Amino acid sequence: MIKKNLIALGLFTIMGVTQLNAAQPNQLLSDKVAQAEFKKISLNKALPRWTKQEGTTSATKTVNIGNKSYQIFNVCQPHNCFAEQVVVAYAPSTKETSAVYSKFNEKMGTQQLTWMTNQAEISIEVKTVLLSSLTGALENYPQKFNF
Template sequence: MKKRFLLAALAAMPLLATAAAQPYLFDFIQGKQTGQAYRQLIAGHAFPAWVSQGGTSSPANTLTIKGVRYQALFGCKPHNCPAQSIAILYSPERGDIHGVYSRYDEKSDRQTLTWLNLDATDDAAMRKILFNRLNGDVVE
């Protein structure tokens, strides 16, 4: 019986390691290098306090854009995700970070997007991935 339990536990180890390797936005912000990149990304904006803390989030997922590996992260306003959310793309190899902050006004039925570290000439694919991440799409 002990041998079966040990074998089952050893078989599950890769799954646990994979889950642990994917940080939540809160964890990402706590990292020395990643936290600094994130703070620089949101600096100069009058975002709500939850943004600097990570809010409610889900584990990051990894994807590749034009041969570059990125972590896709998401956070939202606690107890009201549809009202405010943020999506981040971060490349651990390059240190590149990009994002989009969304604010939805229910009364006017209007969504306002603030693009972070992206300009009009940036890749439309990256914008699409960020926008989709706001809506829960975790493309891999």
């Protein structure tokens, strides 16, 4: 009886993991066009290697600003999300891409921001969304960030 329960539990676990993997959210690392645009805008920036090769990602959020829909990607340094993060705003219809890299110095209590874009400038609305995503406000109040 115990053996049957263990087998059933094992099958249930495998099925659950398979379903979880099948339902993976869109992420910067899986969106090749957005990833290519991020590489272009970060090419001449002094960013750590993890921003270009690896990172811990969260589910992509969608925000509408004006008549454009943006995908918002969050990526952070593995095992150190609090200290180093990148947020990317990508509009698939126009390939407009803006991002901010945040590095927090815990000892000094300071945060350094590096802004990047393939536009002439980053609009105040896009900057607001990027900063809100860094702080968690976008995750907690997504309906408040459609302009």
